[in-house]
Each structure stands twice: as C-alpha cells, then as structure tokens.
Amino acid sequence: MDALVYEDVPRPEPNSDELLVRVHAAGVNPLDWLICRGALPEVRDEPLPWIPGWDLSGVVVSVGDDVTAFERGDAVCGMVRPPGAGGTFAEYATMSTAEVTAKPASLSHTDAAGVPMAGQTAFHALYETGGLEPGQRVLVHGAAGGVGHMAIQLAKNTGAHVIGTASGRNEQFLRDLGVDEFVNYREERFEAILDDVDIVLDAIGGEVLERSVDVTQPGGVVVTLPEQPSEDGIERCRTEDDVAVRFFDVLTESDPAILRQVATHVEAGVLEPTISDTYPLANTQEALEQSADGHVRGKLVVGVIDDE
Numbered sequence: 001m002d003a004l005v006y007e008d009v010p011r012p013e014p015n016s017d018e019l020l021v022r023v024h025a026a027g028v029n030p031l032d033w034l035i036c037r038g039a040l041p042e043v044r045d046e047p048l049p050w051i052p053g054w055d056l057s058g059v060v061v062s063v064g065d066d067v068t069a070f071e072r073g074d075a076v077c078g079m080v081r082p083p084g085a086g087g088t089f090a091e092y093a094t095m096s097t098a099e100v101t102a103k104p105a106s107l108s109h110t111d112a113a114g115v116p117m118a119g120q121t122a123f124h125a126l127y128e129t130g131g132l133e134p135g136q137r138v139l140v141h142g143a144a145g146g147v148g149h150m151a152i153q154l155a156k157n158t159g160a161h162v163i164g165t166a167s168g169r170n171e172q173f174l175r176d177l178g179v180d181e182f183v184n185y186r187e188e189r190f191e192a193i194l195d196d197v198d199i200v201l202d203a204i205g206g207e208v209l210e211r212s213v214d215v216t217q218p219g220g221v222v223v224t225l226p227e228q229p230s231e232d233g234i235e236r237c238r239t240e241d242d243v244a245v246r247f248f249d250v251l252t253e254s255d256p257a258i259l260r261q262v263a264t265h266v267e268a269g270v271l272e273p274t275i276s277d278t279y280p281l282a283n284t285q286e287a288l289e290q291s292a293d294g295h296v297r298g299k300l301v302v303g304v305i306d307d308e
Contacts (some may be wrong), residue, residue: 004036004285009051010086014094016064021095025108025278027055028089028300029117029146031250033288035086052288053088053302054080056095057103057112062081067097075103078259079116082250089284091300098256104266109182109271114273114299117250118146119262122201124255125223125248126154130199134159137196139215142203143179144170146299147225149274151201152177157270163197165190172299173274191215199223209245223297274298 011239012127034247057077060070070076078100080086080093087093103112126132127148138155142148143164155162156178161180164174171182183190191211199222201211205226212222221244222237228247237243265271279287281304291300 004052004288005049006282006284009049010091011092012094014062014064014067016066017099017260018064018094019060019067019070019076020062021056021093021100021153022061023056023088023091023093023304025057025113025304026053026090026116026302027113027117028287028291029054030291031082031117032089036288037292046200050085051087051090053086053090053093053222054082054286055113055116056088056093057107057109057115058093058304061092067155070100075109076100076111077103077107077112077116077117077263079120081256091279091281091304093249101256101258101260101263104263106267106269107256110278110301110303111273113301114275115262115266115271116145116259118299119249119266119271119273120148120255120258121147121225121248122151122154123258123262123265124250125201125225126151126158128255128258129246129248130201130216130221130223132158132160136198137161137163138165139165139190139194139197139200139212140203141165141185141201141212142209143174144297145203146296147203149177149298150203151273152179153271154265157265160199161191162191163194167244169293174298178249187280201225206249211244213237213241213245216243220244223248275301276304277301 053227060074138160140151144166162179164179165183165185168184191214196216197215200222202224234245237245278301
C-alpha cells in the first residue's frame with residue numbers, strides 16, 4: 001500500500017458495452033488492500049500503474065454505442081466483477097452494464113457505495129450457498145463487519161434465529177440490527193455455549209471454521225469466506241459430522257442478478273448499510289490501512305465528491 005500515489009491520469013473511455021461513471025463514492029473492501037499488498041495476483045489483470053477499487057456509486061456521464069439499459073444522468077451503484085480492471089478509487093470509472101444497477105433512491109451515494117460487494121457476498125452466502133430458510137438457526141462470525149452486519153439483517157428478515165459473534169463493543173450495534181443471541185468472542189468460546197446451528201457464515205476462517213463444524217447440527221452447512229478449505233477437510237466434515245462445508249468466492253461467483261436483489265432489499269427497508277468512516281480520495285491509503293487493521297464496524301468508504 002506504500003506504493004499508492006494520488007495523481008492525475010487520463011479519463012477512461014467506455015467500450016461499446018460499457019458506461020463511464022462519475023464516481024461519487026467508492027466502497028473499501030479487504031480485496032483492495034490484499035491486492036495492494038501483493039496478494040491475489042491473479043485478480044489484477046491490468047499492467048502497472050493500476051487503480052484499485054471495486055465498489056462504486058455514481059452517475060453515468062456517457063455510454064457506449066451498444067448500451068441501451070442506462071443513459072446519461074442515471075444514478076447507479078455496482079461492483080467491477082473480478083477478475084477485472086478495478087479502478088473505482090478515481091473520479092471516473094468504466095463498468096459493463098452487467099456490473100451495475102440503479103442506485104437505491106433511499107440511499108446517499110456514500111451509503112450505496114458500501115453495498116455492492118458486501119451485500120452480494122452476504123446474500124449469496126446465505127441463500128445460494130447456504131440455502132437459508134425461515135426458522136433456521138444462523139450463526140454469523142464477524143457479525144459487525146461489512147458482510148456480517150448485512151447477513152444479520154437478511155437472515156433476520158427471513159425469519160431465522162440469528163446469533164452473532166463480535167467484540168463486546170459491538171453488542172448493542174448487533175442487538176439493534178436484530179440478533180437474538182450475542183457472543184463476545186473475547187470472553188466466551190462460542191462452541192461452549194452454542195449447538196444445533198443450521199447455517200454458519202464464517203468470515204474469519206482458520207480454527208474458527210473447525211470449531212464452527214462442532215456446533216452445526218447434522219445436515220447443516222458452514223459457508224466460509226476467507227479461503228478455500230482442503231478437499232480432505234470438506235470430506236471429513238461430510239462423513240464424520242454430516243456437515244457440508246462450502247466456500248463462497250466473491251471473485252468468481254459474484255452475480256449481477258444478486259446485486260439487483262440486494263438493491264431491492266435495500267429499497268424495501270430490509271437492508272441498511274452502516275458506514276463507519278469516510279475518507280477523501282487523496283487519503284485512500286489511510287482507508288486501506290484501517291481496513292487492513294481489522295475490527296471495522298460496517299463499511300469504510302472513499303468519498304470522491306460530496307453527496308448532493
């Protein structure tokens with residue numbers, strides 16, 4: 001991240017199937033600082049110098065010749081679908097029409113910029129990968145984070161019994177979001193007090209994944225986000241515990257149709273992003289450093305121009 005430079009570059013031009021968007025705000029995700037630290041080289045397919053950033057909210061300023069779904073002046077939000085060019089930490093960015101949806105009118109650009117990647121991840125992990133149904137017991141690790149706090153809201157709206165793990169300072173925040181049970185991971189081991197969970201959403205990984213299998217009832221599902229579990233580990237959980245361990249990878253499995261469903265949930269009042277801090281574009285490096293330090297409540301956003 002020390003190599004980040006704030007400087008002027010030429011304004012990009014959209015291809016025939018793309019939009020040029022005037023960026024009002026861009027969401028910060030772990031993907032950003034991981035790539036800037038040299039991890040995930042397969043995701044960045046552009047030569048250096050390169051502009052990071054994957055989420056945005058802004059206004060369409062021009063469209064390619066083949067674009068019919070959007071027009072100049074439309075307010076949109078979306079996520080560049082990895083692997084791709086990134087480029088949203090800038091005043092202008094190009095995106096395909098499949099990567100954006102109409103910005104929810106109920107949200108400012110700042111709030112909308114925090115929705116695309118985290119919202120799609122939470123939605124896909126719970127419903128497409130986890131098969132969430134009403135009445136199930138759902139455990140969300142890292143519940144106060146970007147993905148976690150959205151997963152809490154979605155699961156609660158579905159009629160699940162929702163349990164969240166986080167540090168003690170986030171208890172009231174998660175209670176306000178609707179958790180039925182709260183576990184302070186700094187004071188309690190969740191496996192000592194929980195059992196018979198139907199779905200676990202694991203945003204932590206490592207030994208938390210292994211411990212999560214212990215509290216999941218036979219036939220249940222653990223959806224993990226940080227890294228792909230080994231095939232041997234997945235098979236062992238299936239045969240010994242009758243628990244399915246599944247990996248959701250936003251880099252390869254993000255789906256524009258899911259983004260539209262997430263936006264619909266926002267408009268319906270089901271889902272509301274929490275933005276804990278906003279940084280000016282010139283201070284993007286500080287935003288990435290804060291994200292990398294962990295323990296961010298909700299989302300961080302880079303504000304490119306003030307909300308109007």
